[in-house]
Amino acid sequence: MSWRLWVPLLLFAGFLGLAGYQLSRPRNDFVESRMIGEKLPFFELRPATSDLPGVASAQFADGKPRLLNIWASWCLPCIAEAPQLERLREAGAEIVGVAIRDRPEDVARFLERHGNPYTAIGLDDLSEVQLGIGSSGVPETFVIDGQGRIVYQHIGDIRAKDVPILVEKLGKLGG
Numbered sequence: 001m002s003w004r005l006w007v008p009l010l011l012f013a014g015f016l017g018l019a020g021y022q023l024s025r026p027r028n029d030f031v032e033s034r035m036i037g038e039k040l041p042f043f044e045l046r047p048a049t050s051d052l053p054g055v056a057s058a059q060f061a062d063g064k065p066r067l068l069n070i071w072a073s074w075c076l077p078c079i080a081e082a083p084q085l086e087r088l089r090e091a092g093a094e095i096v097g098v099a100i101r102d103r104p105e106d107v108a109r110f111l112e113r114h115g116n117p118y119t120a121i122g123l124d125d126l127s128e129v130q131l132g133i134g135s136s137g138v139p140e141t142f143v144i145d146g147q148g149r150i151v152y153q154h155i156g157d158i159r160a161k162d163v164p165i166l167v168e169k170l171g172k173l174g175g
Helices: 003-024 057-061 076-090 104-114 128-132 160-172
Strands: 066-071 095-100 118-124 140-144 150-155
Touching: 066 076, 066 160, 076 095, 076 104, 076 160, 095 128, 104 118, 118 128, 140 160, 150 160
Parallel strands: 066 095, 095 118
Antiparallel strands: 066 140, 140 150
8 A cells, every 4th residue: 555545644644633622712702993092083972862962082081080881782792781881870981882883772771671881872873983982892991091092892792790990990090
């Protein structure tokens, strides 16, 4: 038997080994923002509800650190996150919301049903702000320093264990 007969078998075994290795690695669905450490891009969003102001990038440069929460009324994890946002608000965090591809009446209904921890909410109809700051899904929350710089990104819904981490991040920034 010639050694050439073993080459296809060895290549196939190598392929199976590589495929098995890739399949055994944990899957990472989260895309981290490349904007960490950068200033927020310029934006101005109209109000998402009639009783709160809209959101503009300029308001993040007043010296006060804030949370910028990317969410939507149609997002199921956003419902699970709502009590944690309320806890953050009670702990003194100022939370600004950006509602993604939403309708004002749906935003108002969500806030009435699940609470309103926001000081302002802007409508991002085309996800331009969301994509501009490197957010790939909802919900996501960013810690913004008093100069409008993104210092931390929390991907996914905020759980109870995440609240102290976010409070600490804001506290280190003087918030």
